[in-house]
Amino acid sequence: MNETPSDxxxxxxxxxxxxxxxxxDDRGRMRLVVNNLILHIHPAKxxxxxxxxxxxxxxxGLAAMLLVLLGSTxxxxxxxxxxxxxxxxxxxxxxxxxxxxxxxxxxxxxxxxNLLVVVTVLHLLRVFFTGAYRPPRETNWLIGVGMLLLVxxxxxxxxxxxxxxxxxxxxxxxxxxxxxxxxxxxxLGRLLLGGPEVxxxxxxxxxxxxxxxxxxxxxxxxxxxFWRIRKDGGLTNPRGVDETEKVxxxxxxxxxxxxxxxxxxxxxxxxxxxxxxxxxxxPLEGIANPDLSPNPAKAPWYFLGLQELLLHFHPLVGAIxxxxxxxxxxxxxxxxxxxAENVGVYFRSHRGRSLxxxxxxxxxxxxxxxxxxxxxxxxxxxxxxxxPSLVSNGLVPLAVVAxxxxxxxxxxxxxxxxxxxxxxxxxFTFLFVAIFILTIIGIFFRGPGMSLYxxxxxxxxxx
Amino acid sequence: MSQTPIPESENVSRRDFxxxxxxxxxxxxxxxxxxxxxxxxxxxxxxxxxxxxISVGAVDDFPPGSVTHITNGRFHLARLPDGGFLALYHxxxxxxxxxxxxxxxxxxxxxxxxxxxxxxxxxLNPPAPRPLDIFPITIENGQISVDTGRPVTRQHxxxxxxxxx
Numbered sequence: 001m002n003e004t005p006s007d008x009x010x011x012x013x014x015x016x017x018x019x020x021x022x023x024x025d026d027r028g029r030m031r032l033v034v035n036n037l038i039l040h041i042h043p044a045k046x047x048x049x050x051x052x053x054x055x056x057x058x059x060x061g062l063a064a065m066l067l068v069l070l071g072s073t074x075x076x077x078x079x080x081x082x083x084x085x086x087x088x089x090x091x092x093x094x095x096x097x098x099x100x101x102x103x104x105x106x107x108x109x110x111x112x113x114n115l116l117v118v119v120t121v122l123h124l125l126r127v128f129f130t131g132a133y134r135p136p137r138e139t140n141w142l143i144g145v146g147m148l149l150l151v152x153x154x155x156x157x158x159x160x161x162x163x164x165x166x167x168x169x170x171x172x173x174x175x176x177x178x179x180x181x182x183x184x185x186x187x188l189g190r191l192l193l194g195g196p197e198v199x200x201x202x203x204x205x206x207x208x209x210x211x212x213x214x215x216x217x218x219x220x221x222x223x224x225x226f227w228r229i230r231k232d233g234g235l236t237n238p239r240g241v242d243e244t245e246k247v248x249x250x251x252x253x254x255x256x257x258x259x260x261x262x263x264x265x266x267x268x269x270x271x272x273x274x275x276x277x278x279x280x281x282x283p284l285e286g287i288a289n290p291d292l293s294p295n296p297a298k299a300p301w302y303f304l305g306l307q308e309l310l311l312h313f314h315p316l317v318g319a320i321x322x323x324x325x326x327x328x329x330x331x332x333x334x335x336x337x338x339x340a341e342n343v344g345v346y347f348r349s350h351r352g353r354s355l356x357x358x359x360x361x362x363x364x365x366x367x368x369x370x371x372x373x374x375x376x377x378x379x380x381x382x383x384x385x386x387x388p389s390l391v392s393n394g395l396v397p398l399a400v401v402a403x404x405x406x407x408x409x410x411x412x413x414x415x416x417x418x419x420x421x422x423x424x425x426x427x428f429t430f431l432f433v434a435i436f437i438l439t440i441i442g443i444f445f446r447g448p449g450m451s452l453y454x455x456x457x458x459x460x461x462x463x
Numbered sequence: 464m465s466q467t468p469i470p471e472s473e474n475v476s477r478r479d480f481x482x483x484x485x486x487x488x489x490x491x492x493x494x495x496x497x498x499x500x501x502x503x504x505x506x507x508x509x510x511x512x513x514x515x516x517i518s519v520g521a522v523d524d525f526p527p528g529s530v531t532h533i534t535n536g537r538f539h540l541a542r543l544p545d546g547g548f549l550a551l552y553h554x555x556x557x558x559x560x561x562x563x564x565x566x567x568x569x570x571x572x573x574x575x576x577x578x579x580x581x582x583x584x585x586x587l588n589p590p591a592p593r594p595l596d597i598f599p600i601t602i603e604n605g606q607i608s609v610d611t612g613r614p615v616t617r618q619h620x621x622x623x624x625x626x627x628x
Contacts, residue, residue, distance in 0.1 A: 176559035311590070
């Protein structure tokens, strides 16, 4: 018998599958990064400076980690779920009371999904405020905007699946917006809902979208997104306002410097999400009842800014024109704001920083003021009774708001001698803070009949 | 007189011709796939449920000036004081909430955004942009049936929409 170690099947497998073993030097570490399917999304060496965590805040990586977490908990949830009404709701009750760790898995899925919306938006803000979408990174910005829409779509379709009152009416209100799309709105709504209103057919449609189309599309775009980062020369490097761009930057091997940071960051977030999911249960109300709308009926929280717009504009303007304009503007940003300098500088310049603060302050004051004015003082439809409500309650107030924005932009241009990139910064900041405020008002200040209340004086709602 | 040369573009080469044919065939295939896709996704209807023709009962079961909610048909059967019938889809024309009849107020009041409608569905209070949708009513031998297949949208309430026994 001639037994050498290479004859042992375990050792033979190891020699074939992992010929180099653990790397012992930088060369080996770099080769491992290049030759490994998952690790090769990173370059072999990274700039020490781009890893400064107060620059990226690790938001893109966190979003990717949340997607993995959502995928794995999602598969577990599928095993205990039937996409039919009313069985779906009974499954959720069963999951909470009769399945080992069922409640925990559901909570992790629910909170990760909500966190993903926040993290995706913060990631977008980081990229915007550091100018990291400028040439040659326009394509990746577009992919990112696409993924933001998919993340919202994934959240929205998942929202219906528990089939409780909250789910049913949030989706009813959310999808009714579609019927205001000119010409094809009704057909589009019927197609998505599988009928004229939310029903068992809708549940099945949303389930299919939620577990196959949307995850696949996100996975495809995410791979594309990672690939483009490498193609575009890696992350942008952070710089101080007055710092000139350094030609030579210190570079270190990805293993261990970047990978170790990523693992620690992921682990800390995982722990935080687990603790949160153990302490705060995902909401679940009574079983869906199509005959009884709760008062108030609110869309999911990330659409409450949109729902707030609906209270002030004709639905065609509030739900279609304004959001479409916003997303088209978002997609066009890197093709408009093309200055190649200041990439990596938070808020562009000294003047940019002042303008960001100014825009935030102005928006913080004027948005609630406008909401209150429109609620209590401005009655467009009553003042212009001869005109259709699309004009009196839609286009006229839209024109007033647009005029306000144009005047503000002119003022910034004249008084601050702002450049194009600084004006873009000002307007984007103003609009983003406005959306944020509208969302806050929608979540905390709207009560029964969608009237305004102070959060501490909110009447108790019965369902 | 100078001779004008024949422009080259008037000569379609075999290659260009085939290119156009292939592009046309590809486009047709894409349209067909799209058509199949859309047709496949059309809503499915179940007999005897919402979406089909629903028998409501006899004319005399509903006194004039009353509003009755027909749960499985998703509509309110309103009998106006003059004896005429309207089947009003209970879905708010604003954002789709279910609108209950408020007997004390004598009007429909939507709990979601406080849209209000008269007994014939006409808007009393926005944000609803148009009156409640209606379903076609047929009355035969004193029996009322309502076709819930497709709601009829209307910009204004009109006496011609009311059905009499």
